Amino acid sequence: MPKSTAKKTEKPVEELSYEEALAELENIVSVLEGEQGQLEEAIKLFERGQALAARCGVLLEAAELKVKQVAGDTAVPFEEESE
Amino acid sequence: MQPSLFPSPMPLTFTVSKLTFLIRKLLEENEALQDVWVQGELSNLSRPASGHVYFTLKDSSAALKCVMWKTSAARLTLSLRDGMEVEVHGRIGIYEPAGQYQLYADQIRPVGEGALYQEFMRLKAMLEAEGLFDPQRKRPVPEFPKKIGIVTSATGAALRDMLNTLRRRLPLVEVILAASPVQGTEAPPALVKAIQSLNRQRPDIIIIARGGGSMEDLWAFNDERVVRAVAASQVPVISGVGHETDFTLCDFVADLRAPTPTAAAELATQITLLDLQAEVQNYQNRLVTSILNLIAEQKNMLSSLTTELRYLSPERRIQSERQRLDELARRVYSSLLHRVQLQSAHVAGMRNRLDALNPLAVLSRGYAVVTQKSDGRVISRVAQAKNGQSIQVRVSDGRFDATVDEK
Structure with a gap:
């Protein structure tokens, strides 16, 4: 169930990771589906939700596999052999 | 003394067919000859268009004609060459038209695999008895990993296949490679170290993989140390070693067994990019639906409030007051009328009485x-x-x- 009306974070959408954006989007959807709050507030949530969905889409579209290699107790970038 | 095959007296002369039949029966009734492994060097290899394979197995002092039927030959994983030292399994039979005994082969493996197989069975039984392969030990593999650890050779095709698969299915994922040799004597300790150091990186899943090869090539994945390292992993392990038909002890101990490295990468990414895109799309649809519902709801509320307001308007009261006023006026008029009528009746009565008193009337x-x-x-x-x-x-x-x- 929704916790609050997503006031707590309100980080700019462009700074959110995919997981953060998706979690907030999920929350907004359940808030909007769950109650008949004030219209003005609802429209703000809706706009935020739209921006979050777009952010998720962009992140999925742009995702590139990151490959690292274990080096001792850390991981360093791994250069793949080209064909 | 050995009992005679041909009970005496032996008056008959056999036909060739009859004799050959008796010899065939003799061979086929000997169980040891019907389920036998023979080691030797491959020679005179021939593969005619029929698909059957003909060859001779030989050593320094003897030779054995062999035939492998098409159906068995299709299952061969080994590519046969003359001069190869192999172990062949099959049954001894007679090819009657040529009067020739031969081995009807159904399996061929490189020399040495027999011993490896024995060792495999021994280790498997031992680890099984310890409970290392128990189904209850298997942990579920996360559906949507963020970090996948891979133990394999840095240069093999297996790694390339897995990275391509992951890139295609879930490019969001972060891959951490713990490179290790995957065959030879240095492989087992290196594999163990790779599994352990990957565990410290806390990935969501570890894939341990190697491309196809002979049983000897895959042997490191049957090494007891490697099997125990997989069992001890804090992170769920998917094994993808060799081809579909290869089973290693790593496969038995892993939380999930994949037939190939590519399949292992697929099993590690049960939720794919397409699923995620569909999920976002679904949220977006629900977002739009819910805001439209909300607006419709507000409109409804507004219109019912408007109706209510109209109902509460003073116009109605004014009208009803007006009506009351009319009513009062009507009542005033009618009571006045009544009194006038009463008065006029009184007057009429007086007049009558006056008339009665008029003297002239007499x-x-x-x-x-x-x-x-x-x-x-x-x-x-x-x-x-x-x-x-x-x-x-x-x-x-x-x-x-x-x-x-x-x-």
Whole structure:
């Protein structure tokens, strides 16, 4: 169930990771589906939700596999052999 | 003394067929010859268009004709060459038209695999008895990993296949490679170290993989140390070693067994990019639906409020007051009318009573009023009248004069 009306974070959408954006989007959807709050507030949530969905889409579209290699107790970038 | 095959007396002469049949029976009734492994060097290898494979197995002092039927030959994983030292499994039989005994082969493996197989079975039984392969030990593999650890050779095709698969299915994922040799004596300790150091990186899944090869090539994945390292992993392990038909002890101990490295990468990414895109799309649809619902709801509320407001408008009260006013006016009028009627009835009654008292009314019944002509005084008694006196007589319709005649 929704916790609050997503006031707590309100980080700019462009700074959110995919997981953060998706979690907030999920929350907004359940808030909007769950109650008949004030219209003005609802429209703000809706706009935020739209921006979050777009952010998720962009992140999925742009995702590139990151490959690292274990080096001792850390991981360093791994250069793949080209064909 | 060995009992004679041909009970004496032996009067008959055999036909070739009959004799060959007896020999064949002799061979085929010997169980050891019907399920046998033979080691030797491959020679005279021939693969005619029929698909059957013909060859001779030989060593320094003997040779054995062999045939492998097409169906068995299709299952061969080994590519056969003359001169190869192999172990062949099959049964001994007779090819009657040529009068020749031969091995009907159904499996061929490189020399040494037999011993490896024995060792494999021994280790498997031991680890199984320890409970390392118990289904209850298997942990579920996360559906949507963020970090996948891979243990394999840095240069093999297996790594390339897995990275391509992951890139295609879930490019969001972060891959951490712990490179290790995957065959040879240095492989087992290196694999163990790779599994352990990957565990410290806390990935969501570890894939341990190697491309196809002979049983000997895959042997490191049957090494007891490697199997125990997989069992000890804090992170769920998917194994993808060799081809579909290869089973290693790593496969048995892993939380999930994949037939190939590519399949392992697929099993590690049960939720794919497409699923995620569909999920976002679904949220977006629900977002739009819910805001539209909300707006419709607000519109409804507004219109019902408007109706209510109209109902509460003073216009209605004004109208009802006006109606009350009309009603009052009507009541005032009707009570006034009533009183007028009462009054006029009273007046009429008075008039009737007045009429009854009118003296002239008596005249119509035949009475007359007599008055003195001189002063108009009413003569009501005889004493008032004198002879010859002029009088006036009043009757109902007028009057006339008269004279008193006689008293």
